[in-house]
Structure formats: structure tokens, C-alpha cells
Amino acid sequence: MKDKRNKLIGYAVLVVPLLLLPLAVKSRADMGLINNVLLLYIVSLGLNISLGLTGMSNMCQAAFWGVGAYTAAILSTRFGAPFLLAVPVATVVTALAGMLLGVLSTRIKGIYFAILTIGFALFFSLLLQNWPSVTGGGTGLRNIGSPDFIFFTVETRKQLYFMLLAFAALSTWFYTSVANSKYGKSMIAIKFNDTAAELLGVDTVMRKVLAMALSSGLAGLSGALVAYTIGVVTPTQFIYGAGLTFILILILGGSGTVLGVAIGSVLMVFLPEVLAPLKFWNTAIYGVLVAVVIMVLPGGLVSILLRIPFVWKIYTIFQKKRDDSRIEDLPQVPGGQAQRPSGQPVLTVRNASINFGGLAAMSDVSLELYPGQVHALIGPNGAGKSTLVNCITGVYKPNSGAIELDGKSLAGLTPHKISRLGISRTFQNLAVWIGLTSIDNLLVARDGIQKAGFWATVFNTKKARQEQAQSLAAAKRLLVSMDLWELRDSYIGTLPYGHQKMLEIARALMANPKVLLLDEPAAGLTAPEVAILVKLIKDIQASGVAVLLIDHNMKFVMDIADKITVLNYGKVLVSDTPEVVRAHPEVIAAYLGSGIKRTKGVKKDA
Numbered sequence: 136m137k138d139k140r141n142k143l144i145g146y147a148v149l150v151v152p153l154l155l156l157p158l159a160v161k162s163r164a165d166m167g168l169i170n171n172v173l174l175l176y177i178v179s180l181g182l183n184i185s186l187g188l189t190g191m192s193n194m195c196q197a198a199f200w201g202v203g204a205y206t207a208a209i210l211s212t213r214f215g216a217p218f219l220l221a222v223p224v225a226t227v228v229t230a231l232a233g234m235l236l237g238v239l240s241t242r243i244k245g246i247y248f249a250i251l252t253i254g255f256a257l258f259f260s261l262l263l264q265n266w267p268s269v270t271g272g273g274t275g276l277r278n279i280g281s282p283d284f285i286f287f288t289v290e291t292r293k294q295l296y297f298m299l300l301a302f303a304a305l306s307t308w309f310y311t312s313v314a315n316s317k318y319g320k321s322m323i324a325i326k327f328n329d330t331a332a333e334l335l336g337v338d339t340v341m342r343k344v345l346a347m348a349l350s351s352g353l354a355g356l357s358g359a360l361v362a363y364t365i366g367v368v369t370p371t372q373f374i375y376g377a378g379l380t381f382i383l384i385l386i387l388g389g390s391g392t393v394l395g396v397a398i399g400s401v402l403m404v405f406l407p408e409v410l411a412p413l414k415f416w417n418t419a420i421y422g423v424l425v426a427v428v429i430m431v432l433p434g435g436l437v438s439i440l441l442r443i444p445f446v447w448k449i450y451t452i453f454q455k456k457r458d459d460s461r462i463e464d465l466p467q468v469p470g471g472q473a474q475r476p477s478g479q480p481v482l483t484v485r486n487a488s489i490n491f492g493g494l495a496a497m498s499d500v501s502l503e504l505y506p507g508q509v510h511a512l513i514g515p516n517g518a519g520k521s522t523l524v525n526c527i528t529g530v531y532k533p534n535s536g537a538i539e540l541d542g543k544s545l546a547g548l549t550p551h552k553i554s555r556l557g558i559s560r561t562f563q564n565l566a567v568w569i570g571l572t573s574i575d576n577l578l579v580a581r582d583g584i585q586k587a588g589f590w591a592t593v594f595n596t597k598k599a600r601q602e603q604a605q606s607l608a609a610a611k612r613l614l615v616s617m618d619l620w621e622l623r624d625s626y627i628g629t630l631p632y633g634h635q636k637m638l639e640i641a642r643a644l645m646a647n648p649k650v651l652l653l654d655e656p657a658a659g660l661t662a663p664e665v666a667i668l669v670k671l672i673k674d675i676q677a678s679g680v681a682v683l684l685i686d687h688n689m690k691f692v693m694d695i696a697d698k699i700t701v702l703n704y705g706k707v708l709v710s711d712t713p714e715v716v717r718a719h720p721e722v723i724a725a726y727l728g729s730g731i732k733r734t735k736g737v738k739k740d741a
């Protein structure tokens with residue numbers, strides 16, 4: 136009840152001024168500027184999906200804006216398409232163009248992708264100039280017409296304002312639905328560690344393609360609206376430099392929130408107007424201002440605004456709240472570990488070898504993991520332990536040998552597919568997504584289990600809601616049982632190392648694995664934390680999961696392992712019960728012999 140009332144107040148505070156705004160505006164020019172704010176806002180929301188959430192260096196948002204504008208203009212002027220057809224078609228065409236670049240982004244990364252997108256933007260500018268039969272060349276296309284909604288036509292700038300406001304509201308709803316869903320959260324995961332996202336079941340290739348499609352789709356929508364709002368499209372509107380405008384909007388306003396994008400859009404339109412009388416100094420002051428914001432306020436101007444209690448209060452009203460108060464009422468988590476015939480290995484590694492240049496990191500390694508058993512893998516640093524985990528999870532492709540899950544070969548499968556088949560892992564070096572809270576770290580790992588598609592998720596269908604509730608229940612059970620529930624809303628990067636390590640194991644369990652690979656889970660933990668870890672691994676084992684445990688802490692390993700395999704220089708030295716391994720002369724010589732108890736491994740990437 137109180138929530139409903141609060142929401143109403145929130146909407147009133149936000150919407151009423153926006154609806155009354157045109158009454159306060161006297162000049163047509165000012166109304167035009169305000170309309171520009173709305174148009175920039177929609178494109179920047181889009182950019183916030185690819186650049187802000189997913190961390191892709193997309194530098195050609197202006198070109199996508201232009202694709203939308205020109206598509207709508209061409210449809211309208213050359214084919215006589217009505218507004219209600221031209222706008223959706225332009226949006227879809229632009230989204231498809233974005234998808235194409237998205238596909239390339241999965242092969243060309245980082246700075247190279249940035250250069251690729253700049254190249255696309257430059258190419259697009261040239262195309263607009265030099266293909267007059269279609270684009271109208273330097274003079275562009277005019278007489279695009281007015282937005283026609285069958286029963287009425289939008290003519291004046293004030294009417295356009297209301298139309299654009301409606302589209303901005305629709306875009307805001309769409310953006311927040313995506314950002315709060317498993318899609319938005321996994322995009323953030325990709326930004327912070329895309330290898331970990333892929334290895335925990337997120338199809339990172341498709342997710343990046345989606346991010347680019349959504350990002351450019353919103354640019355296309357805004358572009359089409361530009362064509363109708365201004366009535367003219369020319370190449371200069373969409374030149375490469377315009378793309379920087381949108382990046383600046385995210386930097387100045389703040390990319391984390393819708394409010395930040397709105398503030399950035401207002402600034403980007405009105406700041407140049409305010410500074411214009413300063414003539415020559417205008418650009419310099421502008422530049423200094425941007426530099427100051429970047430240095431002093433990495434979260435953008437929105438971070439100051441949110442410190443004002445009233446703004447914060449309104450802002451929190453619109454935050455999506457998670458109801459995690461009544462776990463008992465949440466649906467049971469389906470699945471868990473299916474009973475399987477004992478005596479059959481769930482994972483088999485047969486004569487696997489891999490070379491890096493001249494180095495045989497693994498030669499002829501064979502290993503079998505059984506349900507409900509803890510199989511330890513020990514050996515000196517550089518023995519090839521992490522390499523084996525990377526081969527099993529599809530990060531590396533072995534040069535020879537076979538790896539099978541339940542008798543089926545994993546050869547050629549991408550890591551997220553292998554994860555979805557039931558192999559989960561942790562990393563020798565923590566690979567949590569520090570930009571997400573603890574509970575979101577866990578929830579992202581349910582990506583493969585939540586089957587509801589993109590549109591079902593955006594429209595929050597019953598199936599999507601049920602799946603979310605199940606994932607939440609799974610996360611809650613795990614966190615409560617591990618005594619980490621209190622940390623659920625803390626950003627994981629702010630937590631102590633031991634907590635992060637435990638949460639990483641919890642995250643690996645979220646996908647209901649059959650096989651769990653733990654790469655040095657006890658490294659860096661205190662003795663009491665190791666005790667908690669021992670209990671946790673025993674619980675995991677009791678639930679029927681096969682555990683591969685890599686660690687240097689011999690007491691810990693001997694305590695819980697059913698079987699131990701010792702690797703040395705990439706070869707299996709012995710594979711037997713803890714008692715036999717402990718007494719094995721070669722193991723003593725190669726590993727245990729010095730009497731030094733190692734607790735930490737050399738830090739290396741996954």
C-alpha cells in the first residue's frame with residue numbers, strides 16, 4: 136500500500152513537471168532545444184547498453200543514429216511510407232546494422248573494436264556524401280513530412296515535445312527492463328570479466344551481439360524521430376564527431392543510471408548555449424569542465440545529485456525491489472543432482488595432452504571423477520593443474536586425447552555450452568564480477584538455467600517471473616547455508632578476500648553442476664575459513680556432485696580427498712588413495728619431500 140502511494144508520489148514529482156514544461160517555454164527555439172534533449176537521451180540510453188553495461192568500445196553511435204534517420208527519411212520521401220511504418224522499420228534496420236558490428240566485436244576486441252567502429256562511422260559519413268541518388272548527397276533529404284498518427288498529425292514543436300516524451304518514456308521502460316533483467320546483469324558481468332561469464336554459462340558472443348543490437352536499435356529509433364522532428368536529414372548531423380557527444384553524455388551525467396543519462400543529455404544541449412557568449416573561451420571552458428568531472432566525479436554529475444536526500448528518496452522509489460523476505464514461500468529449486476548409477480564416472484579425461492610452443496604443459500593425463508567423490512589434484516607450481524581445468528572447461532583445446540561428460544565428448548564445445556552441460560568451476564585467481572553485488576554474482580550464473588527468452592524477460596511473463604523466483608530461492612538457500620546472506624547486497628569487490636572466494640564457490644554451484652572444479656580454493660584463506668570450506672565441500676560431495684580439488688594445503692587435501700592424483704611436469708605421477716600417495720617415494724621427492732607446507736600458488740590467469 137505504502138509502496139503504491141510512494142510510487143504515485145514519485146511519478147507525480149517526475150511526470151507533472153515534464154507535462155507542464157511546455158507552458159513555461161516561451162520561444163520556439165527553446166522548445167527545439169528541449170526536444171533535442173529528448174532525442175539525445177534516447178540515443179544515449181542505447182549507448183549505455185553497449186558501452187555502459189557491456190563495456191564495449193562502441194564509438195559509432197552517431198552513425199547508427201544516422202542509419203535510423205536516413206532509413207526513415209528514404210522510406211518517407213522515396214517510398215511514401217507513413218510515420219508509423221517508417222519509424223519501426225528504421226529501428227529494426229539499425230538494430231540489424233548494430234548486430235553485424237556486434238558479431239565482429241566478438242572477434243575484434245578492445246581498442247581494435249573501437250577503431251573498427253570509428254572506421255564504420257567514417258565510412259558511413261562518406262557514403263552519405265557520395266551516394267546522392269539514395270542519400271541526397273551533401274544537401275541530404277528534405278520534406279520528410281510530419282508524424283502522422285492516423286487520427287492526428289503532430290505539427291508544432293510543443294506537440295512534437297509530447298510525442299518525443301512518450302518515446303523517451305517507452306525507451307526508459309525498455310532500458311530499465313533490460314538492465315534489471317538477467318540480460319543486463321550478464322552484460323555487466325561481461326564488462327568486468329567476460330571469460331568468467333562465458334565459463335559460468337553466459338553465451339557471451341550472443342550477449343554482445345544483443346547488446347549492440349539494442350544499443351543501435353535505440354539509436355535508430357531516435358534517428359528516425361530526428362528525421363521527422365527536424366524534417367531534414369543532412370550528412371553533417373551524423374558525422375563522426377557527433378558520436379563523441381553521446382560518450383560525453385554518459386561521462387558527464389553518469390552511465391550507471393537513467394537519471395545520469397538524462398542529466399548528461401540536458402547538459403550536452405544547454406551547456407554550449409550557456410557558454411556561447413564566451414565565444415573563443417567557450418570550447419576551452421567546456422574542455423576543462425569535462426576534465427574536472429572525469430577527475431573529481433567518476434560517477435558523473437548524477438553522483439552529486441543523488442546525495443540530495445529528496446532526490447535520493449524519489450530515486451529509490453523507482454528502484455526495483457527484490458522480495459527476498461519469505462524464502463519458505465519461494466518455489467523449490469528443481470533439478471539438483473539427479474541420482475546416477477554409482478560406479479560410473481561422470482567425467483573422464485583420457486590421455487589428454489597440450490603443448491604451449493615447445494612446452495608440454497600436459498602429457499597423457501587421464502583422470503576419472505565420480506559422483507559424490509572428492510578427487511584432489513596436487514603437484515608443484517607449473518605442473519599443469521590449472522591447464523587441466525582449462526582443458527575440461529573448454530578454455531584450451533587439448534592437442535590430443537578425449538574429455539567426456541557422462542560418456543559424451545566435450546570436444547569442440549564452447550565454454551558456456553560445457554558449463555550448461557553441468558561443469559562449473561572457480562578460478563585460481565579470483566574472477567568475481569566486482570561491479571555486481573554478491574547476489575547478482577550468483578544470479579548471473581543461472582543464465583543457462585533460466586530459459587525464458589529476451590522478449591519474455593523484457594515483458595516479464597509468468598514463466599520469466601517463476602524462473603527468477605527459483606533462481607532467487609536457489610541463491611538465498613546457498614547464501615543462508617553458507618552464512619553469507621547478510622552480504623547479499625554488498626558489491627562483491629568491497630568484501631574481504633575470504634568472502635569473495637566463498638561467494639565464487641557459491642556462484643559455481645548456482646548452475647546445479649554435476650562436476651565442480653575448484654582451483655586452489657583454500658589459497659589465501661585463514662584457518663577458520665578453511666574449516667568452513669571443508670564443511671562446504673563435504674556438503675557439496677554429499678549432494679552427489681563430483682569435485683575436483685586443486686590445492687597446496689596438504690592437510691586440507693588429505694582430510695577430504697577420496698582420491699589424489701599427483702601431476703609433475705604435466706605428467707601423472709600417481710593416482711591413488713591419500714594413504715598410498717602420502718607414502719609414494721616419487722611424490723615425496725617431487726612435491727612433499729622438502730617438508731615445506733605450501734599454502735599459496737603462484738598467481739596466474741585462468
Ligand code: ADP
Pocket residue numbers: 491494496514515516517518519520521522523736739
Ligand atoms: P599449475 O599446476 O601451477 O596450475 P599451470 O597449469 O598453470 O600450472 O601451468 C602449466 C604450465 O603451462 C606452466 O609452465 C605454464 O607457464 C604453462 N602455461 C599455462 N597456460 C599457458 C598459456 N596459455 N600459454 C603458454 N603457457 C602456458
Ligand code: MG
Pocket residue numbers: 520521522563736739
Ligand atoms: Mg594453477
